[in-house]
Amino acid sequence: MDDNGVPLTYLGTRQGEHPYAAMGDYVPMGGDRSNGMGSYDQRTRGLVADHNPWGSHSDRDDFNQHHRPDGTYRTNQWPPHGGAVPGSQRDVTLPVGSVLDRFGRETGRYLSPMGADGQPYHYRERAIFPDNAEAGYHVYVVQDPSGLRGEMADVAPALGQPGGGRQFTLPDTTSVEQLLQQGVLREVHVVPTDGAIRGVDLSAVPESLRPNAFATPAGGALFDRDDASTRAAADAVTPIPGHFVLDVHSDGSAAVVNGQRLGGAELADLARAMGWNGSDPIVLNACEAGRTPDGLGADLARHAGVPVIAPTERSWSGEQNTTPYSSGADYTDADGRTYPRIPPDGGWNSFSPDGDMTPTGSNGLPVTDATAPRSTSDSTPPDLSRGLIQSDFTPPPARNADNPVRIDVDDRANPDPNDPNRPLRSDEPLIGRTGLTPNTAYHVDGRGTYYTDHTGAITHADLVSPNTRDDSNPDVERPAPNTTYRVDVDGAEHRYTTDDRGFPPRYLEWSEPYTTNPDNPVRVPAPGAVPGDPLGPLGHREAFSDRTNLPPNTRFDVPGRGTFYTGPPDANGFGRVVAVEAVSSPGGPRDSANPDLNNFHPNTVYVLDGSYVISTNEHGIAAEATDERTYGPSRRETRNQWSQDIVAGVGGSRFDGGHIKPNQVTQPTPDAVGQFPQLTTQNQGRGTPNNRDTWYGQDMRVARDQRGGARVEWHDFQGDGGPTPHQVHTRFVLTDASGAPRIILRRYDNV
Structure with missing residues (x-):
């Protein structure tokens, strides 16, 4: 104790004292x-x-x-x-x-x-x-x-x-x-008492299902622990006031968990173990569980003794659609991933314990005041390895989340350097400042909100970045190591987590697909094969990737074309080409071009010249790309006007065939696979009052930065929609003379 009789620890602090203590x-x-x-x-x-x-x-x-x-x-x-x-x-x-x-x-x-x-x-x-x-x-x-x-x-x-x-x-x-x-x-600060986050009573869960059961902010879920994406989607579901949301796979008549079929009685017991209070209505986020009057939804209502709301079609959710919704399947891509119809076309039924079935909700949602969904894939979050969304964004808990500490920006101030809340210079990042309070939110007008962890370091930043060539947010432009960013660029959301040096992940990284013969590729044409055979010689301008009767999971070497990879077998046992390694065409007349880089092959990953990675959408147009580039003089001899014309024709009279990787760089790619239908005003910087903020203007600015000593490490691209993207996004990742990273984020309308 101290001189006043106050009990202290042997370190001289008050007993039990720490930042989270009350x-x-x-x-x-x-x-x-x-x-x-x-x-x-x-x-x-x-x-x-x-x-x-x-x-x-x-x-x-x-x-x-x-x-x-x-x-x-x-x-x-x-x-x-x-x-x-x-x-x-x-x-x-x-x-x-x-x-x-x-x-x-x-x-x-x-x-x-x-x-x-x-x-x-x-x-x-x-x-x-x-x-x-x-x-x-x-x-x-x-x-x-x-x-x-x-x-x-x-x-x-x-x-x-x-x-x-x-x-x-x-x-x-x-x-x-x-x-x-x-x-x-x-x-x-406190043990949650509202059921938003509860400990699962494992003793009430059958031992075989314990690895599958977990509490979520909205209720509870039952998914295999190896199914990380679906578990993450369930954990992202927003609570529905007055309801317990139960997430589980279903075939309509029973829940399916760890290979076991569970009825309403078992689900009711499991819901209680996961924190259900026994009186709130249950929203059963389980495919087709509400389609029939004798399905899983009705069975659960009968055994739980409360109303159960269940979907008539497949149920979907995900990181960007945090209210469950009911909708039919729209299409399945080459990777087997299924996408919902948007707007949702499914419904929900409410089942009473005595067997009544009543339609409820609207617009595919289980309750009328829920947030309408946006398009995403299946019942999982977006693929976090590609495109704008590369990371989850879950900041550390902040004791003042609704009232952040405000930090001013004032170039005229003469602040105390020891004051952690001192004003910033206009070019000074906040991330990296020492002395900040642990688990606290900070806000800088015009930049965004920042969150510290239990050590006082900023680990998450929710920021805005100007969609212009010459303006920037210093905390976006100068990324810090091991920090998670959510950045709004004129309505487009980017999310990424930097590595130990401050670099984000690339949109695309080449990874050789699985094949049964990785070290012994099939050579085409095969010995003895004749025209018309699956492995026969190629005709003039015939693309090998257009062949539909190839063996699955196989690697092929086609001289003069590249290396091709087929995917899993389809219903007929054949494999389609899903990946291509090739060298860019040399430019000039069409007969000198590689047909396999100019045939709009859908849902395919290309790696050109060893480092330029492109992924096409269902229309065969580039959807994502990552390239490495060094700017230099324009190389018009590498252009293929005919390929630009066919790409421009997809968009119409106001469009060009826009190169993702321009001609003014080393190793340009003239082929159609490296282009997208782009507004002429953006591609050429003409016909607009401010060409500085066009795609062309940004390219010129980065080229100028390179001449000033910067290095372009890589460039990322994403096009939204197709066959003509309505919006395109770019991210330049550069380094300055010291090797420190620099990021430029831009969004361009393309309609």
Whole structure:
């Protein structure tokens, strides 16, 4: 204690003090201030105020004689088996959203899950040393979509306490501190009590289904732990007030989980285990579960005893569509990924416990006040490895999320360099500033909102960036290492997480597809093959990739054309070309061009000249691309006017065949696969009052930057819609003379 009798830790701080603690009046353990153990954290009052620190021992000396045998206060003799009841230990993966707590510092690896009622275990049920309380009480939520592995066990009687709770132990080489730094765990102020994030009562879940069950912000879900994308989509569903959302695969008549078919009775029990209160209506996000009066939706309503709302068609959700919606399938791409019809054309039915079926919702949504969906793929988030959306955006918890600390921008100010809230210069980034408050939101007008983690470092930034050639947001233009960005560029959202050097991922990276003969490609034409055979000689201007009767999962070498890869077998057992490695055509007349780079082959990945990667959409037009470039003099001899004309013809009279990688660079690509129908005003910078902000103007600006010492590391492209994209996006990733990265984001209308 200090001179005033205030209980302190051996470090001189108030007992239980840390950024997440609810500090207030001292809570002595067992109501006895004289023992010097307790906490100022008000969250612990119901856990320690009535706790006898010595348990079945008569006093401190008796306790120390048994559990601190060398006579020192700091040497603890821990119970055997790590405090677990022998035989109760089992390896588990806690699903995302699971809640854990801990008495002790972040350097440890022992935690406790919530009890069956969703509340923390009492101190006596943990059977831990009494002085752990003064080191701090912490509440954590698992936020890694793949979950958290560890050992779950029942707590054995120990240290004079009865135990009886449960403990979760991290692997030997892992600490809570490491998991916080890695983003696997996040700390919260209070144990959630509204059901938004609840601990799953694993004891109520059949052992075979425990890896599949997890709580979500909207309710609960049952998906294979290896199905990371679907689990992430379920976790992204926005809560529907007054409803419990249950996510599960279904064939309409039963839920399908881990190869088992589950009816309404089993689902009702599982919903209770995942936090359903037994009275809220259930939104059953399960395909076709509401199509018939005797389907899964009706069965669940009958056994749960509450109304159940279920879809008549397939149910969809995802990171950009966080309200479940019902819609039929629109089409399936070459990778087997299915896309919904937008706007949604499905419906929802509400089933009462006595069997009544009533249509409900509107516009494909289960409740009328939900947010209408935007197009995305299947029931999963967008592919996070390609295009604008490359990362999830889940900032650390901020105690002031609704009222961020405001940082001014003022070039005339003479701020105190030690003041973390000092004004910024107009060219000064905020990311990287030291001294910021942990788990706090900051806002800079005209730039965006920033979030610090538990160490005070900015890890997430929700920003805006001007869609002009000559203006920029310093925090976008000068990316920081290991930071997640969400950037609005005139209505277009970019999301990416930088690496240790500050670079984002490329939109596309070449990866050789799976084939059964990677080291022994089939040569075309094959020996003895005749015209008309699948492996026969190619006709004049015939594209090998247009052949439809090729063997699946096979690599082919076609001299003068390139290397081709077919995908999985179709219904007839044939494979279509899904990837091509080739060298760009030389330019000039059409007869000198490679037909396989000018045939609008859909849903195919191309890698040209070893580094230029292009992915076409269902119309055969470039949808995404990543190229490396060095600007130089215009190389008109490499142009193919005929290829530009056929690409321009897709758009119409106001369009050119616009090169993603221009002629003014080394290794230009004149072929149609490297072009898209582009407005002439954007492609040539003509016929517009401000050509500086056109696609052409931006190219010229980057070329000028290169002459000034910058280096273009790569350029990313995405076109939205097809066959003529209505909007295109670019990202230039450059480095300055010091090697520091620089990013330029732009959006162009193309209608």
